[in-house]
Amino acid sequence: MKPVSLWDDAWKRLRKNKMAIIGLWIVIIYFAIALFAPIIPIHPYEQQVLDHIYLPPSFKPAGEVMLKQWENHTKKIMKKEGRTEYTEAEQAKYDDMLEDIATNPIHQRHYILGTDSLGRDILSRTIYGGRISMSIGLVGTITALLIGIIFGALAGYMGGWVDSIIMRIVDIMYGLPYMLIVIIMMAILGRNIFILFVAIALVSWLTIARVVRGQIISLKNSEFVEAARSSGASSGRIIFRHLLPNTISIIIVYATLSLPSFIMSESFLSFLGLGVSAPLASWGSLVSDGVNGMGLYPWLLLVPAITMTIFLFAMNFLGDGLRDAFDPESKNQA
Structure with a gap:
């Protein structure tokens, strides 16, 4: 044996x-x-992208998530103030965001686990x-x-x-x-x-x-x-x-x-x-x-x-x- x-x-x-x-x-x-x-x-764990602060987990591009987040926040303000259209300042900001998203490649990033208060990727930091x-x-x-x-x-x-x-x-x-x-x-x-x-x-x-x-x-x-x-x-x-x-x-x-x-x-x-x-x-x-x-x-x-x-x-x-x-x-x- x-x-x-x-x-x-x-x-x-x-x-x-x-x-x-x-x-x-x-x-x-x-x-x-x-x-x-x-x-x-x-993404680099220490890199800060202040345009991307507090983005929720998503498989969509960061620019799209950022724009959707801004739209939801603005709609809440509009509902509170009883209006249905953007102000001139809000419309200008919206147009600027669209242009920036279309031209700046950083907005094509994907944050599948979201970002923190300084726009850092939670996945890489974890x-x-x-x-x-x-x-x-x-x-x-x-x-x-x-x-x-x-x-x-x-x-x-x-x-x-x-x-x-x-x-x-x-x-x-x-x-x-x-x-x-x-x-x-x-x-x-x-x-x-x-x-x-x-x-x-x-x-x-x-x-x-x-x-x-x-x-x-x-x-x-x-x-x-x-x-x-x-x-x-x-x-x-x-x-x-x-x-x-x-x-x-x-x-x-x-x-x-x-x-x-x-x-x-x-x-x-x-x-x-x-x-x-x-x-x-x-x-x-x-x-x-x-x-x-x-x-x-x-x-x-x-x-x-x-x-x-x-x-x-x-x-x-x-x-x-x-x-x-x-x-x-x-x-x-x-």
């Missing part, structure tokens, strides 16, 4: 989880769009906002993994006073008001994307450090570790070549489940006005901008909010699927 590796077995069970596979494909599509955003034929949000999530996750794995592995393998010191530091940092510290850092050091990376990753490594420590403690007295010690392997080699590879499944699951939490943290900071600075945008800052005008211009809120929600759900479905796939208990039950 051909032996089945942990990875083959996990992949086999992951494929049976339809929601996890759907989540995986959604995540791949999101990252592909974010990665290739510069070559996708969309895509580039996703690049920022996902980058912060990735950097936060990678930083948490690097710091947490190193400190957790050292604490679990070395034990004694090393373990006590590291775990007391973790306990102290757990007791600190994390979000308040992040807000204070952003307020003092300024709205800089690098500061945002550091602030979000500040205490994000604590949980993975505890998880890795527990796994290392349960494995460090195993026979394969004793064999490595007998062959003269150093502590570093034992940790990084023998112990950590046996905890990789838990680390992967933690990474997929923690990335959405980093995006949510960034979104919360951006909603408070402490996120990325203009002209850059993130999903959180776009949602914050959309809240102010959601009554009159609902697409400003709905587009980034729905986009972010779909990604967060996909990541959670994928994380849950990976957890079930790597869980030996579910293997035994099957």
Whole structure:
């Protein structure tokens, strides 16, 4: 009978989880769009076209939508004033708009998801906002993994006073008001994307450090570790070549489940006005901008909010699927 590796077995069970596979494909599509955003034929995310402010989502040319919007607004004024024809000023403006639409190629643009208060394309801003949000999530996750794995592995393998010191530091940092510290850092050091990376990753490594420590403690007295010690392997080699590879499944699951939490943290900071600075945008800052005008211009809120929600759900479905796939208990039950 051909032996089945942990990875083959996990992949086999992951494929049976339809929601996890759907989540995986959604995540791949999101990252592909974010990665290739510069070559996708969309309008520049920072370009302002003041003639196109607050255009609703439409597949029609911007000039046509703009003219229709002006006509509807003018008709409301005419109805309120009890007249049926344009004034001279309104007729002159209407003629000027027709001429401008016919001669200016910028009015041939299509805004399928609408525009914002400065005439910027919501589609391109949502895509580039996703690049920022996902980058912060990735950097936060990678930083948490690097710091947490190193400190957790050292604490679990070395034990004694090393373990006590590291775990007391973790306990102290757990007791600190994390979000308040992040807000204070952003307020003092300024709205800089690098500061945002550091602030979000500040205490994000604590949980993975505890998880890795527990796994290392349960494995460090195993026979394969004793064999490595007998062959003269150093502590570093034992940790990084023998112990950590046996905890990789838990680390992967933690990474997929923690990335959405980093995006949510960034979104919360951006909603408070402490996120990325203009002209850059993130999903959180776009949602914050959309809240102010959601009554009159609902697409400003709905587009980034729905986009972010779909990604967060996909990541959670994928994380849950990976957890079930790597869980030996579910293997035994099957």
